[in-house]
Amino acid sequence: MTTATVNFSETDDGLFTPEEIRQLMRLEYDRARRYRYPASLLLVAVDRLESLQDLYGWESKEEILQAVIKALRATTRDSDFLGCMHDGRILTVFPHTDEKAITSIATRLLGICRALDFRTDGRALRATVSIGAAILVEDSELEFEHFVEIAEEAVTFALASGGDRFVRREAADDVIDRLRDEIDAEADRLVQDRIRIQEAAERETSAPEIASPLTPPILGTRPHSGDAADSELAKAIAAVFRDGSADPFALEADILAIAEEHVRREREAAVSAALAEHGKQVDLLERRVRKLKGLLDETGAELSRIATLKGLDSGIASIYRTVQGLSPDEDRLQEKREMLTLIFEANLDLQKKKRRS
Amino acid sequence: MTDEENKDHGVLYLGIDLGTSRTSVSASNGVRETVASYVGYPKDVVAQKLLKRDVLFGADAVKHRLSLNFYRPLQHGVLKASSKEDDYEGNLRAARDLIAEAIRMAQPRKDELVYAVIGAPAQAQINNKEAIIDAARETVDSVMLCSEPFAVAYGLDWLDDVLVIDIGAGTVDLCRMHGTMPEDTDQITLTTAGDFVDEEFGKLVAAAHPEAQFTVQMIRGIKERFASVADEMERAVAELPVKGKPTEFDLTDPLREACRKIVPPIVEGLGELVSTFDPEFQSRLKNRVLLAGGGSMIKGLDNAIQQEMHRTLGEGKVVRIEEPIYGGANGALKIAHDMPEEYWEQLK
Numbered sequence A: 001m002t003t004a005t006v007n008f009s010e011t012d013d014g015l016f017t018p019e020e021i022r023q024l025m026r027l028e029y030d031r032a033r034r035y036r037y038p039a040s041l042l043l044v045a046v047d048r049l050e051s052l053q054d055l056y057g058w059e060s061k062e063e064i065l066q067a068v069i070k071a072l073r074a075t076t077r078d079s080d081f082l083g084c085m086h087d088g089r090i091l092t093v094f095p096h097t098d099e100k101a102i103t104s105i106a107t108r109l110l111g112i113c114r115a116l117d118f119r120t121d122g123r124a125l126r127a128t129v130s131i132g133a134a135i136l137v138e139d140s141e142l143e144f145e146h147f148v149e150i151a152e153e154a155v156t157f158a159l160a161s162g163g164d165r166f167v168r169r170e171a172a173d174d175v176i177d178r179l180r181d182e183i184d185a186e187a188d189r190l191v192q193d194r195i196r197i198q199e200a201a202e203r204e205t206s207a208p209e210i211a212s213p214l215t216p217p218i219l220g221t222r223p224h225s226g227d228a229a230d231s232e233l234a235k236a237i238a239a240v241f242r243d244g245s246a247d248p249f250a251l252e253a254d255i256l257a258i259a260e261e262h263v264r265r266e267r268e269a270a271v272s273a274a275l276a277e278h279g280k281q282v283d284l285l286e287r288r289v290r291k292l293k294g295l296l297d298e299t300g301a302e303l304s305r306i307a308t309l310k311g312l313d314s315g316i317a318s319i320y321r322t323v324q325g326l327s328p329d330e331d332r333l334q335e336k337r338e339m340l341t342l343i344f345e346a347n348l349d350l351q352k353k354k355r356r357s
Numbered sequence B: 001m002t003d004e005e006n007k008d009h010g011v012l013y014l015g016i017d018l019g020t021s022r023t024s025v026s027a028s029n030g031v032r033e034t035v036a037s038y039v040g041y042p043k044d045v046v047a048q049k050l051l052k053r054d055v056l057f058g059a060d061a062v063k064h065r066l067s068l069n070f071y072r073p074l075q076h077g078v079l080k081a082s083s084k085e086d087d088y089e090g091n092l093r094a095a096r097d098l099i100a101e102a103i104r105m106a107q108p109r110k111d112e113l114v115y116a117v118i119g120a121p122a123q124a125q126i127n128n129k130e131a132i133i134d135a136a137r138e139t140v141d142s143v144m145l146c147s148e149p150f151a152v153a154y155g156l157d158w159l160d161d162v163l164v165i166d167i168g169a170g171t172v173d174l175c176r177m178h179g180t181m182p183e184d185t186d187q188i189t190l191t192t193a194g195d196f197v198d199e200e201f202g203k204l205v206a207a208a209h210p211e212a213q214f215t216v217q218m219i220r221g222i223k224e225r226f227a228s229v230a231d232e233m234e235r236a237v238a239e240l241p242v243k244g245k246p247t248e249f250d251l252t253d254p255l256r257e258a259c260r261k262i263v264p265p266i267v268e269g270l271g272e273l274v275s276t277f278d279p280e281f282q283s284r285l286k287n288r289v290l291l292a293g294g295g296s297m298i299k300g301l302d303n304a305i306q307q308e309m310h311r312t313l314g315e316g317k318v319v320r321i322e323e324p325i326y327g328g329a330n331g332a333l334k335i336a337h338d339m340p341e342e343y344w345e346q347l348k
């Protein structure tokens, strides 16, 4: 077991600078990709850190971050990981850690942070965290930077849905996106195919008028009725020679008429066979389009369900668990208390007047 | 409150600043939002179908104003209800919806207690105050009003003997603070505010460049980008159409001149508030001047007012608040936070 390679300080010199750690993360990530072992990335943000800083100053921000980092180390005692700060958030890469393992780490971390008893100015504060995870999926072609972006999206989502939660943006979302694209492209292609085939079919059915009667059918192989039709033709010609007129011109005309009639029938058979074949293809394609369309609708419905879940989010939690009031070590406590009392009394008056009227 | 309750209830504090042109909210969950104080309702079924909403706010409402019944419920800093012909009911409803929207913007959680302090214009009438409280009570657990300049000062821990200059769009409100509720004699309202600067700037541009075509929005945009009263300022170079063709103009001088015009009336007003104050504390008052409101973002304005005070009143110190847009809301939030629990309870 190795110790974690971390530098969470933006000022102190650790063994590695944050930049070097990022480089190590990139190498680790590429290695995991190349040798196909699992790896996960966690991005941990303290909820409402900026407003905590506004309210209680820079020191409290640092204090909270350090407490969370401590919690993270406690949570990950038995895994090797790389960590550094990333835009005021805690970025960690866990090689050899799959979805299940990272979920358990994140869940534990959430729990520990929730239980952190954090006080400043003698006030109890909520210091919860939002955790975004990116999980390496097999055959991923993502660059490390993009992998970080996925975790950023996840953590943004976690923060926006109220904080104090863990969001994985592995795979699943990307896979849905990719599937959606593929289905879209496939449906497009099928529709194109159908249009092409229909157009071809239309061209053919109108073809006989343009073609000379003696040109063989353009499309399609000879229909199966071939042999029977041939012997019928032979019989018809034999009959002309046997019973027909002795005038060679009349004879020629008769034979031509028979041949023409034959070719025409054969053409018709070929075209209708081709049409039937196209019809089948069109049917098949239409069924596939319908099926894909159904799938697409389902995916769409699922996506919008997820989106409404987002819209339904429960709001953003306040940093306060309890009603506050002036803290006893406040500057000019007495004066402030008097002012607040005056405001309260004026409002109480207002309320009474209203009730009376 | 028992521990049991603590578990599922957090307490969300809200500070809300209801302004003529802008309503801002600052909340203890870190949310800070602002919306232009405009409210619109679709005029008819067709408009409603088209807009797909029953009510629109802020820039959205402005954009569609032609198909809306359009309200600026806080015009002149108070609910517009002064005369009968004003659509009082309509304005009231608009104010109500605007406040509800401000609270919604703060994204409160269902399982939290919500306590709000609303900074209302100091000159708001009693019935206006009731209307504001009524509107808020629909969505929060407990609500209090305080005067807006007091909220600004309290937010900065300037508790007494303070002069607050709040430069808005329609009015500059000068307020002498000594205690929580300024009285009429503690206030002076001037109309030489943001809109006035826009107007003057427009006139000067038209005089210097009669060929340039512009709207008041374009002029305001240029002002908000470059406004300054300093001798050395960034060149205000902007494009204005000439016969439809975008053409560059250097508007630095007219802009500076227009911005400077608001200084003398402000200092005159301050002088009045100082001279009618307890002589013993006059000097202290002159040295505790807070500059707030969107109009205070004119660069160098604090210095210019201070210099003018030195010239006409012998002394003066002006401090510009850091977040002019959220100054009132932040202060109201602080009041909400500091207010003892039993007070909130009693007003529930």
Ligand SMILES: Nc1ncnc2c1ncn2[C@@H]1O[C@H](COP(=O)(O)OP(=O)(O)OP(=O)(O)O)[C@@H](O)[C@H]1O
Residues within 6 Å of the ligand: B019, B020, B021, B022, B023, B077, B166, B167, B168, B169, B170, B171, B172, B193, B194, B195, B220, B223, B224, B225, B227, B292, B293, B294, B295, B296, B297, B298, B299
């Ligand atoms: N950067 C800027 N420089 C100069 N003026 C600005 C700037 N930004 C905004 N303003 C002006 O500030 C004014 C709006 O101020 P504010 O939002 O404080 O108004 P308000 O409080 O809603 O109005 P009122 O005090 O009249 O009720 C507008 O005139 C606007 O043009």
